[in-house]
Amino acid sequence: MQKLLSPEEIATQAGSEGNTNRLPAPRLFAERAARLRTLADGHAMVDFLRFAACLANAQQTWLDKHGTTARPDSAHLERCRQHGMPPLDAQGAELPADWQDSLKTLAADVAAHAPAGLQNAIAELADFPAERLDALARAILRCEEDLSNPLELALAPLIGAALQVQWTARAQALQVGDIPAGFEDSLCPACGSHPVASIVRIGDAGHGVRYAACSLCACEWHVTRIKCVPCHNTRDIAYQGLENAQGDPHPAVKAETCPECHSSLKIVSMEKDPLVEAFADDLATLALDMLVDETGFHRAGRNLFLFTP
Ligand SMILES: [Zn+2]
Ligand SMILES: [Zn+2]
Structure with missing residues (x-):
């Protein structure tokens, strides 16, 4: 029988392998979508999980087409390493310039399969003020959601999905030692x-x-x-x-x-x-x-x- 390791022994083993961080896998969203589809079968929340799978698939499609992004410059990475700061700070940094494009691409991909509330919200997306979308994205990144109206609430998972593809693409451009x-x-x-x-x-x-x-x-x-x-x-x-x-x-x-x-x-x-x-x-x-x-x-x-x- 294999001996059970103490938490300290497990930590030591992980540490001895050099780095203790893992970058996102290239097919992360496709794997997630497949897992969601498996979990949906026979589940009480089958429709919700199938839609989540559809959205994860759209995320992979976006990542495959648009997910190439530059690694941050070495001065920034060095500063972050010295101070133990996250190099892709989601709280304070500027929003990626094309994040609203990724939101609209994902919206178009999933619209036909979306629940009614989200379908209505997607239909209004073209007329939605860009500044308000930025404000919603920042609020989600900072965990300060103030999404009281039903339209914004319906859009929130789609905004979250767009922010995920942006940050996952940036994380994939890092080297493990940058974190x-x-x-x-x-x-x-x-x-x-x-x-x-x-x-x-x-x-x-x-x-x-x-x-x-x-x-x-x-x-x-x-x-x-x-x-x-x-x-x-x-x-x-x-x-x-x-x-x-x-x-x-x-x-x-x-x-x-x-x-x-x-x-x-x-x-x-x-x-x-x-x-x-x-x-x-x-x-x-x-x-x-x-x-x-x-x-x-x-x-x-x-x-x-x-x-x-
Ligand atoms: Zn605790
Ligand atoms: Zn992260």
Whole structure:
């Protein structure tokens, strides 16, 4: 029987491999779309998951056609490395010049398959003031959503999807060494955004090593297991799943709960199911968020396809 490793041993093993960050895979969105389609079959939220798959497919198409972007200049990268700052800062930096083009391309691609509310919003997109779209994008990047009207609320996942392709393309232009490593921060070391969930990987990423997956740029950074990602607490960490009398419908996904900060971040495990994908498996297990919420923990993961008034 294989000996279980302590969190410290796992961290040491990950550290000894040199770098503890992972750049987004070239076919990230296509893989996500495939996973979403698989998860949709027989799921209570089949329509929502199929639409999410359609949007992820459109994201891959955009990335393949327009996703070539320049690596930031070396002075900027050096400054970020020295100060442990994210080189693709999503909070303060300018919006990419063509982000609204990517929004409109994605909108055109998915319009025919979109739910009614989003279809109406897409129809109005051409007349939507550009400055207001920029303001909405900045608010989403800074987690300051103030999307009270139904049209803006309907557009939010599409804006999120457009920002994702922009930042993922920029992350793919980086080299692994450009991203500050080893901080185990609660925010993405490449762009400063919140994680969507954490993933325990197998294979070349280190067997049983956990990473937090960025909700925006899809980079992954190493985080020790059995440790709260938002507040770094290691005491009384517990796990909650979707078990019921019939068993666990989604055994590869658990919510890691922390009694210190009362937050909960999902952990999806390739050890239990090698096909898991953090973003897709998060969307397919919203029932787990509700269960965890009922026991007094708030959701720490952020998913840009999810907006609630
Ligand atoms: Zn990021
Ligand atoms: Zn905590």
